[in-house]
Amino acid sequence: MNRSITLGQYYPGDTPVHRTDGRMKIILLILFMVACFCARSFSSFLLLTAFTLALVFVSSVPLGLLLRSLRMIIYILAITFILNLFFTSSDEAPLVSWGFLKIYAEGIWKAAFMAVRVLDLVAGSCILISFTSSPVEVTHSLEALLKPLSKIGIPVHVFTMMMFIALRFIPTLAEDADRIITAQKSRGLDFSSGSVIKRLRSLVSVLIPLFVSSFRRADELAVAMECRCYHGGEGRTSLRVMKYRALDFVMLAVFAALVAGTILLNLIEFGYKL
C-alpha cells in the first residue's frame, strides 16, 4: 500500500541527527547548501562527499533506503552530466572530437563535479530533513524561524497552519485514495488496458469519491477545530516548546567548519582568486 508516497520518508531513530532541534536543522541545511555551492576544487568535493557519507552513517538511515529515494533524480543527473560534458569549452585541445561535439578534459571534470554536487546536495538534505524529522517538526520549526516576518504583517501562522494541515492530510488522503481504488478494482475497474479516453474515465471513478471525501474531511476538521476554540495564531502557545541544547550548537559548529573547510580547500587549490 502507498508505495508511491515518498513524502512519508521519516525513518525513526535516536541519533544526534534525529535529536538536533528542527530549527537548527533548517539552518544546518542552509549551511550545507552553501558548502555544496562553494565547492569548486577536487579536494573540496572529496571533503563534501566524505561529510555526506558521515552524515548518513551518523543518522543510521540504511544506505539502500537513501539510494532508493535518490533514484528520482537520476534523470536530472544524467542530463546535467551530458550538458556539462559537451558544452564546456577550453583553450586546450579536445580529448575527443566528433563533428561539432567536442569533449575537453575540463568538461569531464566539470560534469563530474556537477553530478557529485547535486548528489551530495540531495542526499544531505534528505538525511537532514526528510529522513530524520517528522513533517510536524519541520512545520513547527519553519513557523518558529519565520516568526519575525509576522512583525511586518505577513501571516506566518496561517501559512504554516495551512502547510501543516496539507502535510498532515497527505497520508490520510493517500489512504482514502488507496481504499477507493481498491473498492473500484473490486468492481472490475481496470487502469491498465483500454484507450486513453477509457483510462481517463476510469480515473473519474476514483477522483470523484476522493474529492467528496476530502471535502467531508475538511468540513469535519473545521468543526473539530472550532470545538476546540481555535482562533488563529494570536496568543497561541505550542505544546512542544523548542529549546536549543548543547548538541545543536555542536552541530552548528560542525557545519560551519564544513563551509570553512570547503572554502579553504578551494583557496589552497586555486590560490586567492575565488
Added chain:
Amino acid sequence: MSEIIRLESVSYIYGKGTPYEKLALDAVDLSFEKGSVTGIIGRTGSGKSTLVKLLNGLERPAFGTVFFEGENIWKRPREIGKLRFKVGLVMQYPEYQLFEETVRKDIAFGPKNMKLPEDEIERRVLEAAKTVGLSEDTLDKAPFDLSGGRKRRVAIAGVMAMQPDLLVLDEPAAGLDPEGRKKVFDAIDRYRTERGATVIIVSHSMDDMAVWCDRLVILSEGRVAGTGTAREIFGDPGLIRSSGLDLPQVGVLADLLEDRGLKLSGTVTTVPEAVSAISELFLSRGVTPTPKGGGAG
C-alpha cells in the same frame, strides 16, 4: 458440499522492507463451503481486512496459495481481474466509493466493466436494487442525496449486480442504525438464497454474527484461533477472552443469570435460543411462563 475457496498456509507481510514491517497473516489455513455463511471475527488489527483482500486477489500472499474452485488464483496474474467478478468484495464503508450521477449508473459500474450487453446490465441493476430493497424511483436519484443506510445498500447492490458466486463483506453494517443493519443483513440473506451464493462476513458485532452465520472463524494476531458454530465458539469463554472479543448480549445475560444461581442449559447465542432456554428453566422449576405482560410467577 464442496468448497469454493481455500487458503493454504497463507502469510501476508504488511509494509515489507520498511521500518514498519508487520506480519499481518501467519500461515492461515481456511476453507469455505459452497452456499455457507461464514463470519470472521477478531479484534482490530487481527488481520481480518487483509484476509478479505487476499480472497479476490487485491493483495498477493507473501507465502502460501489461495485456491478458488480448486485453481490457484495467481496462476495467471494478468487475469486476476476476472476473479473479482466471481468473488464480489464489499469494502468497509462502501458508500464512499459511489461516484456516478445516478444510483442506476453507479450500480451498473461493475456489470459494465464485465462488458455485458446493455439489456443484461439493466436487468441486473433492477434485480440488485430489488434484492437490497431499493425502490425503482430511487434509481434515478443522485447517490449523494440518499441517507447513509440507503447509500450503503446502493454500494452493496453495486457488487451484487456483478452476481458473484462468493460475496465477501467487510463490516457491512458498521455505523448504521438498527433498522439499517437489519435491512443490510436481510439483503445479504436474500442474495444468498436467490443465487445460492457463498457469503463471508467480517464484523465486530457478535450479535449479528451469531444470528446470520453458520460458522465462525476467530482471527487473533494473524492466526486462526478457532472455528466452529456460534454455539461452539461462544461456549468457550477462554477462547473469546484471549482473542479480545465479547459474547453476544444474550450470552452476557446468561452469565448474569448464572451468577444469580440460574444456570441455563447449553450456550445461548441468539434471542430465540435465549427465550427457549429461559422458558425451559422456568418449567424445570415448576413455573409456567406466560409470555408478554405476565408476571414472573
